[in-house]
Amino acid sequence: MLIGVPKEIKPDEYRIGLTPESVLALTEAGHEVMILTEAGHGIGKTDEEYINSGAVIAETREEIFDRAEMIIKVKEPQLDECALLKEDQILFTYLHLAPDPEQIKALIASGSKAIAYESVKANDGSYPLLTPMSEVAGRMAVQAGASCLEKAKGGRGLLMGGVTGVEPAKVVVIGGGVVGINAIEIAIGMQANVTVLDKSARRLDYLESVFGDRLNAVLANDQNNRAFIEAADLVIGAVLIPGASAPKIISRKMIKSMKPGSVIVDVAIDQGGCCETSRPTTHSEPTYLEEDVIHYCVANMPGAVPLTSAYALNEVTLPYILKLANNGFKDALRDDPGFCEGLSVCNGHLTIAAVAEEHGYEYISPMELINQG
Numbered sequence: 001m002l003i004g005v006p007k008e009i010k011p012d013e014y015r016i017g018l019t020p021e022s023v024l025a026l027t028e029a030g031h032e033v034m035i036l037t038e039a040g041h042g043i044g045k046t047d048e049e050y051i052n053s054g055a056v057i058a059e060t061r062e063e064i065f066d067r068a069e070m071i072i073k074v075k076e077p078q079l080d081e082c083a084l085l086k087e088d089q090i091l092f093t094y095l096h097l098a099p100d101p102e103q104i105k106a107l108i109a110s111g112s113k114a115i116a117y118e119s120v121k122a123n124d125g126s127y128p129l130l131t132p133m134s135e136v137a138g139r140m141a142v143q144a145g146a147s148c149l150e151k152a153k154g155g156r157g158l159l160m161g162g163v164t165g166v167e168p169a170k171v172v173v174i175g176g177g178v179v180g181i182n183a184i185e186i187a188i189g190m191q192a193n194v195t196v197l198d199k200s201a202r203r204l205d206y207l208e209s210v211f212g213d214r215l216n217a218v219l220a221n222d223q224n225n226r227a228f229i230e231a232a233d234l235v236i237g238a239v240l241i242p243g244a245s246a247p248k249i250i251s252r253k254m255i256k257s258m259k260p261g262s263v264i265v266d267v268a269i270d271q272g273g274c275c276e277t278s279r280p281t282t283h284s285e286p287t288y289l290e291e292d293v294i295h296y297c298v299a300n301m302p303g304a305v306p307l308t309s310a311y312a313l314n315e316v317t318l319p320y321i322l323k324l325a326n327n328g329f330k331d332a333l334r335d336d337p338g339f340c341e342g343l344s345v346c347n348g349h350l351t352i353a354a355v356a357e358e359h360g361y362e363y364i365s366p367m368e369l370i371n372q373g
């Protein structure tokens, strides 16, 4: 199979879909890989390193979109990239379709087969291609939040861990999944006072068993959310309803109740954000002030640490990319129902139920579509 890797064009996005090591694995398996010139520079990899792994360097992205049978990316295709996608071409990348009606329309119009990393499911029900980026974002959320709390950044002027005789910062993590547990771990490591709110009692039990009395684990409901958000110095929004837009569980009123100079890091912003006052920002301008609370809402947080992120991502995507390249689209998805769940748009049809329902499209099950031939 001819596999194409363009350069990411989303603002401040430095990751790349394939590392030289992944290219080598694919070329050794008998596939051709075409990389856009300088696409690896963001992770410090030169064209020569890609050539040494067996890749061919393309001078224009048009050449890649024109010739490749499968496109591997990191972020969702921008509209001008959607316009380059061809009928039957496979696109394998993060899509985050729920908050992005224009992308939905453009992908449907392209006739391509778009598989979303974030919707691919493992046998145990987890989302293996979301996990490594959630780990990165969870760890970064605390780093970003701690920096925003500094006075020069407009924050309250609080040190996360306090010092002897002075209280530490109060950190409230909403959603104790993969982002949440990583944020909790770093915040506890910085000796902050940490509370997690999750709607799943089972998840709270697990978090308690991991962190013991270093963590305050509380059931998420309107009353608890309101009380803990009001008292927090740093709130980290980390909820997820798979495939759907994030629920707006933090209202403007709750944000208004926080102390001036407090911080919210809305990690769920890639799914639309879990806070009424959130809107997407970039690494160049990561924050804005609303109701005197600093909002950090970068939708591609792992893009700031592309070297760590590209390798972490490739570790989990490569087996799926090899499956597609070795077995072909149909057999690869038919033999793995969890992989098939990642198929989001296929030959002009929307194949992800939550997004179809939210945006009023007809839904066709991906497996049904594949079995129809």
Ligand SMILES: NC(=O)c1ccc[n+]([C@@H]2O[C@H](COP(=O)([O-])OP(=O)(O)OC[C@H]3O[C@@H](n4cnc5c(N)ncnc54)[C@H](O)[C@@H]3O)[C@@H](O)[C@H]2O)c1
Pocket (backbone or CB within 6 Å): 130, 131, 133, 134, 135, 137, 174, 175, 176, 177, 178, 179, 180, 197, 198, 199, 200, 203, 220, 238, 239, 240, 241, 246, 247, 249, 266, 267, 268, 269, 270, 271, 298, 299, 300, 301, 302
């Ligand atoms: N901004 C970024 O760069 C970036 C990077 C990675 C992940 N994310 C996003 O971070 C979010 C979290 O991802 P994850 O991998 O940790 O998901 P996850 O499924 O592992 O965890 C989500 C948690 O949220 C909880 N939850 C759901 N609804 C809730 C509610 N109403 N109240 C309280 N808890 C609730 C669930 O019980 C679960 O424990 C997602 O929106 C994901 O897309 C963003």
